[in-house]
Amino acid sequence: MILGSLVRVMLDIERARHVITLTKGIHFTDGAFTDARERLSLLTVASRVRPIALFLDFEKAGLQRLKDLLINIGFVAFVGKLRSSGRTSSDDSYTPEVVAVLKRYLSEDDHRALWVCNSSEDRQRIRNRATDFGALLGYPECCVHWDQQAHDEFVAAIVRASHGDAHEVERHLKQNIQVGVTVPHEDNVPRTERLYPFVMHIACDSCLGTGDSPSSLLNQQYQSLVRDVDALLHDVLLQLGEKAWRIHTATSQDEKDILFAEAESIYLRALA
Numbered sequence: 652m653i654l655g656s657l658v659r660v661m662l663d664i665e666r667a668r669h670v671i672t673l674t675k676g677i678h679f680t681d682g683a684f685t686d687a688r689e690r691l692s693l694l695t696v697a698s699r700v701r702p703i704a705l706f707l708d709f710e711k712a713g714l715q716r717l718k719d720l721l722i723n724i725g726f727v728a729f730v731g732k733l734r735s736s737g738r739t740s741s742d743d744s745y746t747p748e749v750v751a752v753l754k755r756y757l758s759e760d761d762h763r764a765l766w767v768c769n770s771s772e773d774r775q776r777i778r779n780r781a782t783d784f785g786a787l788l789g790y791p792e793c794c795v796h797w798d799q800q801a802h803d804e805f806v807a808a809i810v811r812a813s814h815g816d817a818h819e820v821e822r823h824l825k826q827n828i829q830v831g832v833t834v835p836h837e838d839n840v841p842r843t844e845r846l847y848p849f850v851m852h853i854a855c856d857s858c859l860g861t862g863d864s865p866s867s868l869l870n871q872q873y874q875s876l877v878r879d880v881d882a883l884l885h886d887v888l889l890q891l892g893e894k895a896w897r898i899h900t901a902t903s904q905d906e907k908d909i910l911f912a913e914a915e916s917i918y919l920r921a922l923a
């Protein structure tokens with residue numbers, strides 16, 4: 652039994668290596684940071700450490716190529732439209748007209764999403780809970796909750812700025828009018844990249860504040876997996892995490908440009 656699971660683990664590490672090699676020539680997304688993250692995401696599912704991955708913002712030809720390649724080697728992969736429930740936790744305090752406007756805009760579909768998993772059961776889970784991304788993708792509950800809250804606060808600020816008027820809310824959303832609220836994730840993204848360069852979600856404030864958090868544990872688990880599968884990708888992700896932080900704290904655009912160029916060249920080495 653123990654030997655059986657050991658063989659299984661070895662096979663899954665081999666499977667992940669195989670996938671990483673096969674997909675080297677495929678352009679996932681623009682930019683070293685997001686592209687490296689997408690490869691990490693695929694690796695966790697290929698090794699069966701995580702059941703489901705989601706890929707967004709692919710250019711059409713690359714998406715089709717990746718989908719065909721993954722299906723050929725036994726993955727379940729399909730393209731779906733990405734939808735959000737369009738609900739917020741404050742819906743009860745808004746008028747039905749405002750709720751209707753929010754639902755229409757927030758659930759709008761502007762992404763082609765490629766879902767990747769290992770079994771038809773997981774495919775069914777995706778179909779049943781397609782708007783519940785965080786849980787499907789194995790993100791910590793605290794971070795999913797924090798993300799939802801930050802999003803709801805952002806929406807609440809728009810409704811406040813519109814004095815609760817549905818037409819004004821619609822105008823704000825349509826024209827993407829600034830309402831004096833900072834983008835909720837702005838600071839958490841580079842902080843997550845530096846502290847937890849092997850996770851694929853944005854860590855919540857609580858996870859960023861303590862070393863013994865769900866994000867920290869996930870980071871350790873994925874880090875040891877990537878180290879086993881692809882030592883070069885492991886080093887690249889570590890270096891990119893550090894670069895992301897330096898870009899965030901750089902004081903001039905010139906300095907940022909140099910750091911971005913360095914990140915790109917670090918990343919290209921991993922794909923060579």
Ligand SMILES: [Zn+2]
Nearest residue numbers: 793794855858
């Ligand atoms: Zn968290």
